[in-house]
Amino acid sequence: xxxxxxxxxxxxxxxxxxxxxxxxxxxxxxxxxxxxxxxxxxxxxxxxxxxxxxxxxxxxxxxxxxxxxxxxxxxxxxxxxxxxxxxxxxxxxxxxxxxxxxxxxxxxxxxxxxxxxxxxxxxxxxxxxxxxxxxxxxxxxxxxxxxxxxxxxxxxxxxxxxxxxxxxxxxxxxxxxxxxxxxxxxxxxxxxxxxxxxxxxxxxxxxxxxxxxxxxxxxxxxxxxxxxxxxxxxxxxxxxxxxxxxxxxxxxxxxxxxxxxxxxxxxxxxxxxxxxxxxxxxxxxxxxxxxxxxxxxxxxxxxxxxxxxxxxxxxxxxxxxxxxxxxxxxxxxxxxxxxxxxxxxxxxxxxxxxxxxxxxxxxxxxxxxxxxxxxxxxxxxxxxxxxxxxxxxxxxxxxxxxxxxxxxxxxxxxxxxxxxxxxxxxxxxxxxxxxxxxxxxxxxxxxxxxxxxxxxxxxxxxxxxxxxxxxx
Numbered sequence: 240x241x242x243x244x245x246x247x248x249x250x251x252x253x254x255x256x257x258x259x260x261x262x263x264x265x266x267x268x269x270x271x272x273x274x275x276x277x278x279x280x281x282x283x284x285x286x287x288x289x290x291x292x293x294x295x296x297x298x299x300x301x302x303x304x305x306x307x308x309x310x311x312x313x314x315x316x317x318x319x320x321x322x323x324x325x326x327x328x329x330x331x332x333x334x335x336x337x338x339x340x341x342x343x344x345x346x347x348x349x350x351x352x353x354x355x356x357x358x359x360x361x362x363x364x365x366x367x368x369x370x371x372x373x374x375x376x377x378x379x380x381x382x383x384x385x386x387x388x389x390x391x392x393x394x395x396x397x398x399x400x401x402x403x404x405x406x407x408x409x410x411x412x413x414x415x416x417x418x419x420x421x422x423x424x425x426x427x428x429x430x431x432x433x434x435x436x437x438x439x440x441x442x443x444x445x446x447x448x449x450x451x452x453x454x455x456x457x458x459x460x461x462x463x464x465x466x467x468x469x470x471x472x473x474x475x476x477x478x479x480x481x482x483x484x485x486x487x488x489x490x491x492x493x494x495x496x497x498x499x500x501x502x503x504x505x506x507x508x509x510x511x512x513x514x515x516x517x518x519x520x521x522x523x524x525x526x527x528x529x530x531x532x533x534x535x536x537x538x539x540x541x542x543x544x545x546x547x548x549x550x551x552x553x554x555x556x557x558x559x560x561x562x563x564x565x566x567x568x569x570x571x572x573x574x575x576x577x578x579x580x581x582x583x584x585x586x587x588x589x590x591x592x593x594x595x596x597x598x599x600x601x602x603x604x605x606x607x608x609x610x611x612x613x614x615x616x617x618x619x620x621x622x623x624x625x626x627x628x629x630x631x632x633x634x635x636x637x638x639x640x641x642x643x644x645x646x647x648x649x650x651x652x653x654x655x656x657x658x659x660x661x662x663x664x665x666x667x668x669x670x671x672x673x674x675x676x677x678x679x680x681x682x683x684x685x686x687x688x689x690x691x692x693x694x695x696x697x698x699x700x701x702x703x704x705x706x707x708x709x710x711x
Contacts, residue, residue, distance in 0.1 A: 243269035268324035287349035301381030312378035336363035339377035358411035521679035630661035636699035643706035
C-alpha cells in the first residue's frame with residue numbers, strides 16, 4: 240500500500256474521532272500527486288505567520304488571503320484537479336470553493352480564529368464559530384455574507400426556484416469536508432477522461448461517523464469544464480401532454496420504476512418512455528457526464544433509474560433554468576446510462592453517466608413526479624466509405640484545436656487521439672472541443688451521418704479560429 244494512503248487510512252480509521260483537516264487534505268494530495276505533507280504543513284504555518292498582523296479577525300484574514308495575497312477561485316479552469324490539491328492551491332493561489340475554504344480555516348486556526356466549513360449544496364463557504372450569521376465566500380474574493388446573502392448566492396447558482404433550507408448553512412464536520420473533497424476529485428477525474436488515473440490515485444473512503452448516513456443532493460460542474468457548444472438547433476413544439484405510459488412497482492423496492500413501454504407513433508418508428516434530465520449543457524454519445532443532484536424530483540428520477548436499467552434522456556434547455564421546472568427544452572438529445580452513483584453526506588447524490596445514443600422526443604409527458612418523454616432512439620449506422628472519407632478533415636480540424644489549446648496553456652494529454660471509427664471519432668471530438676451547446680444540438684438533430692460529421696468539422700474550424708484570435 241502507498242505510504243500516504245496508509246497514513247490517510249490511519250487518520251480516518253476511527254469514525255468517532257475528528258481527523259485534522261489540514262493533514263487530511265494534504266494526504267489526499269499526497270496519495271494523488273506524491274506531495275510532501277510536512278512541507279505543506281510548513282507552508283500553512285508560513286501563511287499564518289504572514290497573516291498574523293493583518294488577520295486578527297475573520298474579515299481581516301479574508302482580506303489578507305483573498306485580496307492582498309491574491310488567492311482566488313479558478314474561474315477559467317474550474318475542473319483542473321490541481322484546484323483540489325492543497326499544496327497546488329498554495330503554490331498557484333487558485334482553487335475551488337472547498338479547497339480555498341480549507342486554506343482559510345487552517346490559517347485561521349493557527350492564529351487563534353475559530354472558523355468552520357459550511358457545505359452549502361453547490362458552493363462551499365466558511366462560517367465563523369463566534370458569529371453564527373456570518374459567512375465568507377473564499378471563491379469570490381472572500382466576500383462576507385449573512386444568512387440572507389448566502390441564500391441569495393444559492394439562488395443565483397441553483398436557480399430562483401431551488402428550495403433552500405436553513406440546514407444548508409450548518410457547520411460541516413471535518414470528516415464530511417474530506418468526503419466532499421474526495422467526491423469532487425472523483426468527478427473531476429471522470430470529467431477529464433482520467434478514470435484510470437483516479438483508480439490509482441484516489442485515497443480510500445472516509446469511514447462515516449456512527450449514526451450518519453450519506454444522502455443525496457445538488458448539481459455539479461459540467462462535463463469537462465471547457466466542453467461547451469454553440470449556434471442552432473431544433474425547437475420543441477411547446478406542447479406538454481399528459482402521460483400515457485405505464486409504470487409498475489417492484490415488490491422489494493416499493494417505488495415507481497420506469498418501464499420502457501413500446502409506443503407506436505404516427506410513423507413507423509417505435510418510441511420508449513424515458514425519464515428526462517433537461518440540462519444547461521448538451522450531451523453526446525460516448526461523453527462522460529458527472530452530475531450532482533439535490534432536487535427531490537431528480538432524487539426520485541435517479542432512484543427509479545437505478546431500480547430499472549439506469550437509462551435516462553438528456554436534452555438541452557432552450558429557455559429557463561435547470562432548477563424548479565417551467566423550462567423550454569429542445570427535442571433532440573442523448574440517451575445516458577448511469578455508470579456510478581453515490582450518496583453524499585450533505586444531501587446530494589453524485590452520479591457518473593455515459594452518453595449512448597441520440598434521441599428525438601416524440602412527445603413530452605407530464606412532469607409529475609419528474610420530467611418524462613416518449614422518445615425515439617436514433618442509432619448510428621455502420622460506418623461506410625463516405626463516413627471514412629469524412630473522418631480525415633474532421634481529425635485535422637480537431638488536431639488544430641488541440642494544438643492551439645496547448646499553445647494557450649491548456650493541459651492536454653500527449654496521447655490524446657480520436658477513435659478509428661469515424662462516427663465515434665466525431666462524437667469524441669465534439670465532446671472534447673470548445674464547441675457551444677447549440678452547435679451540438681444541430682449535430683444531434685442532423686439525420687445523415689456524413690452531414691453530422693461535416694457539422695462537427697465546421698464547428699471545430701470555427702473553434703480554431705476563435706482560439707487563433709486569442710493567440711494574437
